[in-house]
Amino acid sequence: xxxxxxxxxxxxxxxxxxxxxxxxxxxxxxxxxxxxxxxxxxxxxxxxxxxxxxxxxxxxxxxxxxxxxxxxxxxxxxxxxxxxxxxxxxxxxxxxxxxxxxxxxxxxxxxxxxxxxxxxxxxxxxxxxxxxxxxxxxxxxxxxxxxxxxxxxxxxxxxxxxxxxxxxxxxxxxxxxxxxxxxxxxxxxxxxxxxxxxxxxxxxxxxxxxxxxxxxxxxxxxxxxxxxxxxxxxxxxxxxxxxxxxxxxxxxxxxxxxxxxxxxxxxxxxxxxxxxxxxxxxxxxxxxxxxxxxxxxxxxxxxxxxxxxxxxxxxxxxxxxxxxxxx
Amino acid sequence: xxxxxxxxxxxxxxxxxxxxxxxxxxxxxxxxxxxxxxxxxxxxxxxxxxxxxxxxxxxxxxxxxxxxxxxxxxxxxxxxxxxxxxxxxxxxxxxxxxxxxxxxxxxxxxxxxxxxxxxxxxxxxxxxxxxxxxxxxxxxxxxxxxxxxxxxxxxxxxxxxxxxxxxxxxxxxxxxxxxxxxxxxxxxxxxxxxxxxxxxxxxxxxxxxxxxxxxxxxxxxxxxxxxxxxxxxxxxxxxxxxxxxxxxxxxxxxxxxxxxxxxxxxxxxxxxxxxxxxxxxxxxxxxxxxxxxxxxxxxxxxxxxxxxxxxxxxxxxxxxxxxxxxx
Numbered sequence: 001x002x003x004x005x006x007x008x009x010x011x012x013x014x015x016x017x018x019x020x021x022x023x024x025x026x027x028x029x030x031x032x033x034x035x036x037x038x039x040x041x042x043x044x045x046x047x048x049x050x051x052x053x054x055x056x057x058x059x060x061x062x063x064x065x066x067x068x069x070x071x072x073x074x075x076x077x078x079x080x081x082x083x084x085x086x087x088x089x090x091x092x093x094x095x096x097x098x099x100x101x102x103x104x105x106x107x108x109x110x111x112x113x114x115x116x117x118x119x120x121x122x123x124x125x126x127x128x129x130x131x132x133x134x135x136x137x138x139x140x141x142x143x144x145x146x147x148x149x150x151x152x153x154x155x156x157x158x159x160x161x162x163x164x165x166x167x168x169x170x171x172x173x174x175x176x177x178x179x180x181x182x183x184x185x186x187x188x189x190x191x192x193x194x195x196x197x198x199x200x201x202x203x204x205x206x207x208x209x210x211x212x213x214x215x216x217x218x219x220x221x222x223x224x225x226x227x228x229x230x231x232x233x234x235x236x237x238x239x240x241x242x243x244x245x246x247x248x249x250x251x252x253x254x255x256x257x258x259x260x261x262x263x264x265x266x267x268x269x270x271x272x273x274x275x276x277x278x279x280x281x282x283x284x285x286x287x288x289x290x291x292x293x294x295x296x297x298x299x300x301x302x303x304x305x306x307x308x309x310x311x312x313x314x315x316x317x318x319x320x321x322x323x324x325x326x327x
Numbered sequence: 328x329x330x331x332x333x334x335x336x337x338x339x340x341x342x343x344x345x346x347x348x349x350x351x352x353x354x355x356x357x358x359x360x361x362x363x364x365x366x367x368x369x370x371x372x373x374x375x376x377x378x379x380x381x382x383x384x385x386x387x388x389x390x391x392x393x394x395x396x397x398x399x400x401x402x403x404x405x406x407x408x409x410x411x412x413x414x415x416x417x418x419x420x421x422x423x424x425x426x427x428x429x430x431x432x433x434x435x436x437x438x439x440x441x442x443x444x445x446x447x448x449x450x451x452x453x454x455x456x457x458x459x460x461x462x463x464x465x466x467x468x469x470x471x472x473x474x475x476x477x478x479x480x481x482x483x484x485x486x487x488x489x490x491x492x493x494x495x496x497x498x499x500x501x502x503x504x505x506x507x508x509x510x511x512x513x514x515x516x517x518x519x520x521x522x523x524x525x526x527x528x529x530x531x532x533x534x535x536x537x538x539x540x541x542x543x544x545x546x547x548x549x550x551x552x553x554x555x556x557x558x559x560x561x562x563x564x565x566x567x568x569x570x571x572x573x574x575x576x577x578x579x580x581x582x583x584x585x586x587x588x589x590x591x592x593x594x595x596x597x598x599x600x601x602x603x604x605x606x607x608x609x610x611x612x613x614x615x616x617x618x619x620x621x622x623x624x625x626x627x628x629x630x631x632x633x634x635x636x637x638x639x640x641x642x643x644x645x646x647x648x649x650x651x652x653x654x
Contacts, residue, residue, distance in 0.1 A: 126460075259606060319635070
């Protein structure tokens with residue numbers, strides 16, 4: 001059994017707990033939290049919950065620590081810190097800061113002899129992997145990434161900070177016309193506005209100025225100003241009924257050409273459609289936790305990403321079983 | 328520069344020659360053929376063409392030999408033979424015989440200290456990889472593979488063997504209704520007939536009995552009897568105009584569930600749409616030839632499949648470049 005610890009228990013942490021239950025070679029040993037452990041309710045109440053400070057007392061009990069904090073301030077500190085003691089996996093997703101994060105985790109791992117697997121999830125993660133492989137296969141071509149339809153937590157938060165807004169959810173929606181053009185091999189050059197629209201569902205406070213809220217959303221720089229945005233005011237009841245979930249998804253497409261005069265078009269598309277973004281991300285992370293464990297057992301050390309992991313390491317099956325059943 | 332040899336020069340061999348031209352870190356050193364070398368016309372006439380017997384004289388000149396023969400009789404003999412002298416890559420696609428082929432190639436590689444990368448292409452190959460990864464992520468779920476729309480060489484050949492048939496092309500076509508049900512997470516159980524239809528375009532000899540040909544096609548066991556098959560008789564002119572290409576493609580879908588009571592559905596779909604089946608397959612093989620070369624340089628030895636190759640090995644870029652640009 002691979003013994004797992006979860007460090008941070010929000011939506012992602014809960015998703016990891018659930019994913020571990022679907023993998024019979026794994027066992028959740030403990031959850032670590034910054035909150036009062038008494039107040040953290042797990043799916044399985046028999047699993048121990050400790051304060052984060054107690055994590056390093058359990059170096060002999062945990063094979064892989066899965067970090068479920070945020071990329072802004074948690075992971076840049078937590079992943080290098082915990083990599084001094086454990087094999088770690090995180091879902092660090094601030095693309096621009098990946099090189100710096102990699103260097104910090106790599107240093108810690110090389111001192112501890114552990115594996116640190118960073119930026120695991122779907123973007124970065126499975127989408128990155130598909131971008132890489134499609135680029136290596138279709139050398140001459142263009143990349144396209146569409147997100148959604150799905151909930152953007154950051155954009156939903158931005159709306160909630162507007163005066164008069166009680167609750168809000170924002171969906172990022174790919175523009176079907178743009179998708180169709182890419183799938184058709186037309187290699188369009190697409191502006192931000194042409195790729196995605198933004199749909200907002202807002203519960204306003206009583207007596208709030210709806211026109212003012214709508215205008216504030218639509219003109220918000222960085223978040224909405226560059227998009228075609230629709231704002232729907234709905235009741236709290238409808239919000240809870242139809243917008244409680246955290247669906248997401250997206251599509252990575254490589255459109256390329258081969259042939260003596262590049263006359264043959266090829267499209268590689270990877271598409272995911274998810275009822276629960278955190279549960280899917282957690283499922284990816286848990287598969288890679290197996291890889292981290294197995295690689296470290298074989299003697300591998302240092303920071304790695306999905307690019308560095310041979311796919312067979314994700315599976316419980318032996319090489320012979322995989323070749324027989326899945327190749 | 329990675330120095331490549333091509334062993335066998337049909338559609339796939341030509342595709343490999345073309346793919347090498349798109350990869351600036353590679354150079355085609357020679358093509359080996361069972362035909363009269365004088366009669367083999369390459370895209371680049373300056374490349375040397377030799378008899379297959381001469382291949383082993385060039386062990387010092389070729390880093391990776393790419394085998395482009397057939398799976399029925401060529402590769403089971405050629406790949407183990409050449410693996411005694413070269414790093415080799417093949418596209419062996421007889422699924423049931425992969426374990427045996429693996430064992431033979433592995434033995435040869437372990438004696439020579441080379442890498443043998445087998446069953447590289449899209450199915451087996453990229454489809455296998457997507458099946459494996461999607462299975463590891465969505466542990467509870469169902470797999471679906473749809474092929475086409477595309478030309479099945481084997482089925483086209485079977486039609487051409489019928490008396491009175493001058494030329495023929497058979498397209499395998501996925502049933503849209505079945506695809507839609509799978510994408511919708513309905514997890515249908517599908518019969519052979521419900522998954523694909525077969526469309527045949529036939530040029531008949533003058534005075535041939537068309538009804539008899541159509542009946543022979545539609546009732547042919549293994550090939551057509553289990554499918555809804557349509558037969559279109561067309562002129563030779565129309566055949567050459569509209570059915571000269573070798574398009575193909577397909578879709579691998581994993582439909583899975585997560586959550587406390589498996590209440591959340593997820594779909595992972597990998598789809599390829601190809602103008603030229605052999606040129607795409609060749610492009611995959613050439614990317615993996617790079618991996619074989621680099622792995623062997625690092626000291627790795629033995630038979631491997633796409634499951635065993637960390638994706639970063641496919642790329643010319645360094646790890647740091649990949650993390651910065653594609654993660």
